[in-house]
Amino acid sequence: MATLMQRLFGDRGQRSKDVAKERLRLVLVHDRASVAPNLVATLKEDILQVLRRYMEIDEEGMELELSRQDDSVSLVASIPVRRLKRGV
Amino acid sequence: MGTAIVITSGKGGVGKTTTSANVGSALAAAGKSVALVDADIGLRNLDLVLGLENRIVYDLVDVVEGYAKLRQALIRDKRFDNLYLLPAAQTKDKTAVSPDQMRQLVTELKAEFDFVLVDCPAGIEQGFKNAVAGADQAVIVTTPEVAAVRDADRIIGLLEAEGIRDPRLIINRLRPQMVKRGDMMEIEDILDILAIGLLGVVPEDEYIVVSTNRGEPAALSRESKAGTAYRDIARRLMGEEVPMVVHDAQPSLFGRLRRLWGGV
Numbered sequence: 001m002a003t004l005m006q007r008l009f010g011d012r013g014q015r016s017k018d019v020a021k022e023r024l025r026l027v028l029v030h031d032r033a034s035v036a037p038n039l040v041a042t043l044k045e046d047i048l049q050v051l052r053r054y055m056e057i058d059e060e061g062m063e064l065e066l067s068r069q070d071d072s073v074s075l076v077a078s079i080p081v082r083r084l085k086r087g088v
Numbered sequence: 089m090g091t092a093i094v095i096t097s098g099k100g101g102v103g104k105t106t107t108s109a110n111v112g113s114a115l116a117a118a119g120k121s122v123a124l125v126d127a128d129i130g131l132r133n134l135d136l137v138l139g140l141e142n143r144i145v146y147d148l149v150d151v152v153e154g155y156a157k158l159r160q161a162l163i164r165d166k167r168f169d170n171l172y173l174l175p176a177a178q179t180k181d182k183t184a185v186s187p188d189q190m191r192q193l194v195t196e197l198k199a200e201f202d203f204v205l206v207d208c209p210a211g212i213e214q215g216f217k218n219a220v221a222g223a224d225q226a227v228i229v230t231t232p233e234v235a236a237v238r239d240a241d242r243i244i245g246l247l248e249a250e251g252i253r254d255p256r257l258i259i260n261r262l263r264p265q266m267v268k269r270g271d272m273m274e275i276e277d278i279l280d281i282l283a284i285g286l287l288g289v290v291p292e293d294e295y296i297v298v299s300t301n302r303g304e305p306a307a308l309s310r311e312s313k314a315g316t317a318y319r320d321i322a323r324r325l326m327g328e329e330v331p332m333v334v335h336d337a338q339p340s341l342f343g344r345l346r347r348l349w350g351g352v
Binding site: 015016017018020021023024025027028031032035036 | 237241245267270271272
């Protein structure tokens with residue numbers, strides 16, 4: 001929705017305080033993640049714990065990171081599955 | 089036993105020292121005994137803002153190193169006999185004091201005073217660690233600017249790591265006219281981002297420059313909007329419920345009309 005508005009009216013239509021808030025929101029996701037490097041490691045372990053109940057994971061090959069695009073931050077995971085458990 | 093509160097921000101120039109001087113004066117004016125501690129060793133300034141720069145004999149480092157007793161180093165304020173300043177050393181640097189020594193000093197002060205306000209230096213290194221040692225609570229000062237808010241976020245994390253929970257925020261130098269135009273982040277935006285409680289909002293006020301020039305805290309002026317905001321903050325620190333009103337320094341016509349109608 002925001003991007004549609006931006007396309008229609010251009011960035012000039014956006015109030016500078018909204019730009020400030022959005023930039024802060026994004027930079028703080030990164031700041032907090034880099035200040036607490038074990039956050040991603042702990043999260044990875046928690047996710048693994050849940051997944052192990054359902055499937056066998058190639059834990060060495062698992063990747064998890066916060067990835068920043070222009071106007072968003074996403075949690076990107078690549079989790080190779082070895083096999084699913086029966087009858088779940 | 090009093091309460092020790094560290095006044096911190098991360099970023100420099102957002103008004104930590106001005107806040108310390110004014111909140112301390114307002115607490116003293118309300119009858120509380122207050123010790124102001126300038127923890128910015130090497131860059132002493134709280135004395136100047138309070139107009140006490142000519143009275144310094146001993147400083148914080150002299151006390152820590154045993155050259156002076158705490159009582160000898162404490163300077164009594166000109167206006168209130170229940171307000172004292174422990175000045176920073178000007179010739180030493182932050183490594184002259186350790187967090188353990190600061191903790192001991194603050195504990196000693198807490199035994200004598202209702203409030204011990206510690207003016208923290210900018211940054212997150214040794215000076216910060218010294219200033220937060222011994223603090224029971226923290227007040228974070230920010231301005232409605234991206235850099236100041238970002239640094240405040242970092243400080244909240246560091247305070248948590250030091251075991252100081254639930255810091256409260258002062259938004260300083262808010263310009264209501266710019267907020268109305270959408271050119272300055274508003275209170276809710278900043279609270280939304282930092283997710284901490286609000287202690288007060290201080291409007292941008294030219295009187296702060298005048299009062300700092302004179303060495304007379306604005307909190308003592310009935311006319312100053314910032315001064316009124318600092319008095320509100322002091323009352324909240326004393327546990328009073330004070331409505332969160334932004335004391336606009338330059339009310340617009342619209343603002344004046346709204347006030348006439350009984351709005352805020």
